[in-house]
Amino acid sequence: MFFLKILLRNAFRHKLRTTLTITGIAIAVIAFGLLRSLVELWYVGAERSSAVRLVTRNAISLVFPLPLSYKDRIKQVPGVKDVSYGSWFGGIYIDEKHFFANYAVEPKSYLELYPEFVLPPAQKAAFIRDRRACIVGQKLADRYGWKIGDVITIRGTIFPGQWEFVLRGIYHGAEKSTEERALMFHWDYLNEQLRKTSPLRADQVGFYMIGVTNPDLAAQVAVDVDRMFKNSLAETMTETERAFNLGFIAMTEAIVVAIQIVSYVVIVIIMVVAANTMAMTARERTTEYATLKTLGFGAGRIAGIIFGESVVISMIGGVLGILLTFPGAHWIEVELIQFFPSFTVSPLTVYLDLLAALIVGTVAAIFPAWRATTITVAEGLRRIG
């Protein structure tokens, strides 16, 4: 009780100094939390992807297509349940700033393979029926105020031209992590146009999506599919969806690692600053600690007062930082929507924030506490005046 009283009063003795320290720690925790969220986000797409689904693409690179004729042959591979296919469309709505994912898919098999895209039955039927139809996620529809029946015009980049789609369905994600900012339309519609404008590019797909009967078979199916097309004109590369996404992430790994390092550096810097402040504060109080020792207070209690004060200050900064991380994340979500589908702060990040603040407070107090407890009373008292 007494110790709580003295360490709290000590903590707020130099109002300006304490306020600055708290502010510094809060800012460090905000930076750490946001950077960590960013790193997490990088992996979230991969983590939420299914291990039961495989993606087959051209072995050379993602940008090379595969013949449509592979579909029936893939279906023959033991363990394969469904096959769907599609092409990355990469079209632009209005301008580059309004980025969202859009691709051409075979609607029926695609929706069967991806049950996480939930559509009302009537909308689903309407989407499958109409060759010029498209569906979009709820978040995307909300963003542009689209309603069923609207015509959405997209400028093609990989497939030049102005493309018009009729909105027939708005899907919900079955889970919070499901991407709700994508647009899908009929692959047939794309192919039909290609036959007219550039026949050489027709009847080609960007990727196949394979559903296996049993997750244990996924690895074997992948091997079998790739073996089947070995030495053919377009060799394939089949991976689980997760591996496919992680492969995509691998390309950006260096950035992720750099961000991670920066996030830890931020904490180390604030640790040094806080340690310096605590050392300065403890030095000013040398006689007070010596007085307490003179009166019979042991080293443990004095160390407790110093650690307590330091941890209280850093935890206030930490909690403040955590509270401000949420509006910060929201701001990023709103302002940088084209880069991040959703920017959320996970519970893990909050725990790591708290841990970081605790470590900062503890480490900052080590040296001052060591000094205050090892200095002899006589020497501590001599520092007077």
Added chain:
Amino acid sequence: MEKLRPPIVVIKDLNKSYRRGSQIIPVLSNITFDIDEGEFLALMGPSGSGKSTLLNLIAGLDKPDSGVIRIGGLDISALGEAELALWRASNVGFIFQFYNLIPVLTAFENIELPLLLTSLSKRERKEHVETALQVVNLTDRMDHYPAQLSGGQQQRVAIARAIVPDPTIIVADEPTGDLDKASAREILELMERLVHEMGKTIIMVTHDPRAAEKAHVVRNLEKGVLNNVLP
């Protein structure tokens, strides 16, 4: 008059030196003397003669190189660091030149400090603190922080803190050194009362002849040797 009781402080062949690099600086050599219970002793001597060093040894803040310090029958030079700390808490009252109050604690809380290390209940502690406040006549200031008190008042709070655990001895290192004349007189009169009315034993280091006047015994320390005893 024959002494009925053994002295409360017995010091025999006390030696203390400090080491500065490879140099050994002798500070106290073969100090031997006794202090009776209820005695008001003034230690005088030029600066650097070792007065504070001797006081710190008697108060259990430092350890002698050799010799015996027996206080209330206990040889404190044999105690370990932690034992010594506990012993100080209940056996020594401290009065410093610069009061050494804890700035974030009120007068009441400062006086309560030594009692936090005892097994007294909160109520008992409060009673003890209130009694000590009455002795130093500062009851009306108990909720003030040190910065809100004059030097003399702060020293009275420090005196209350020194007497509150009812210690065996009270040590004071230049208690009036930082005070104006009037406040100094007030403090000395208060210390005199502690000795006369409450039977306390006080060992006071001082440069001030007026302070020494109040003492029963004045001892002079010169170059680490206790060389004369004034009446």
